[in-house]
Amino acid sequence: MVSHAHQGTTSSALTRLSVNAARLLGIPPHGYAHLLGLAPEHLNDDLCRTPAATGIRIAELTTVHTPWSELSVLLAQQSSIGTLGVWDYLITSAPTPLEGIRDASAYFATVADTGTDTLQVTEDGEHITISHVNQADLTYEAACAIRAYALGLYQRRLGEAAQRRIVPVHVALAAEAPRRHDALTELYGTRSIDFEAPDSSITFLAGDLKTPNPHAQPGLSTVLRRHAEQTLATAIPLHNWLDLFRAALASADDETTPTLSAVARRMAVSTRTLQRRLDEHGTTWSDEVETVRRARITRLLHTTDLSIDAIAARSGYADARALRRAVQRWYGTTPATLRRTGHHHPDSAATGLSDLG
Incomplete structure (x- = not known):
């Protein structure tokens, strides 16, 4: 399903999100506008996949100007449903939030570089843990921002699927504790955040993710999975x-x-x-x-x-x-x-x- 050619690239939608965050934070565009994949005909074309290195560079420039924790919150706030295309709807249209996040894991390549990033779902009795592992070669602050944002994004989509806010029982971040936790507490809705963890993860009660989604439509997940496969098959990786x-x-x-x-x-x-x-x-x-x-x-x-x-x-x-x-x-x-x-x-x-x- 995932071609080797996709590795080293991310969806143009994800890159647009990074560019928009940089713009909102006042990052001078001369520092990134020349990067591969940022020409309007590529950035605005959902068939194009921009180099992962382009997104990394934008994140690195952004975290020079703003704390990584605040960048992660801004990215999550800008990630309204549909921002990331079919991947979003795989989560929100599934019979349950758990089934949706499992589909999102299976088709993670539609948005991310699976050569460096993985989304893992682990069920352990009464708890379900969603982990994000990022092994890209980037600065520490940028890595922290991406990991914290990813967990916030998963939480937001799961809540949109359930039509209510789902609060995690625990969050673990592979990052040193920032001076202020306010932004992260607001992002996740809990103070139960551990830092300097081996991997970044967010844990929910199993019951919250196994409850049927109120607006799920039978058969829609199958259609969306096919669309995700077609998205990957027709994508144009820009290396x-x-x-x-x-x-x-x-x-x-x-x-x-x-x-x-x-x-x-x-x-x-x-x-x-x-x-x-x-x-x-x-x-x-x-x-x-x-x-x-x-x-x-x-x-x-x-x-x-x-x-x-x-x-x-x-x-x-x-x-x-x-x-x-x-x-x-x-x-x-x-x-x-x-x-x-x-x-x-x-x-x-x-x-x-x-x-x-």
Whole structure:
């Protein structure tokens, strides 16, 4: 379910949250606006996944200007339902809060970098503990803010699922005690907070999380899990310049047959510079366009009843015969067979664009 390509990235929604917090706290944008993934066409596109390093840098800049405990509270306050997309609704739409947080753990990759962060749910008799482990390479204060925020976010979503505030029986933070606890006491609704714990966790009474959600709808969780899987399958991880180019190419392909000049304009470079950068990354314009076409054609064959002629027209081929030759070259079979079997050659995932669209 989780591709290795997703690791090292987080959802653009999570990055937008960090950017908004930095803005509210008056952090000068010149310190982070240049970071990879923060261009509006990427930051505001829910298909794009921004580098985890970008979010880390914003958190580090922010905690230079404000205590980590206050940042964690601000992030939680700004995380209204829907801010983090389908992940939010996995929790709030489940039959019980416990089932919802288990789904959130299973699909944690839709928001976080699962290469460094994990969400774990442990049931022990009358208590249920939700742990957040963060092993990213970041400053101490930024790590504290992220861990404290994560626990506050889980508590908020569980309360939204139950339609009432759920107060934990205990909170443990992998952080030294700040000078003032007021912000954290307000965040969690309890003074039962231990510091310098091995891992950050929040513990609830099992009864609070096993009570049926008042507005749960039968079957909705299944739909949301499928949507979460689709979100991961269509995500565009941005790790480097080549990823940015491929995101621009995919966006241009959604509108019309992409051209070199159009994509160069999107990336604010000359066509010559664009071709040189592609050469530096060991690829060419024609190879990248063909990969986009392959992804589009495969998707249309598997998910629509469009005729071969219609798919050829949508994909920039002169006619169905040209499309058939291309499919034969890629997969060693015909479009009709590919559509009927739903299978394709394993090498089709070899390039970064094979799963786009």
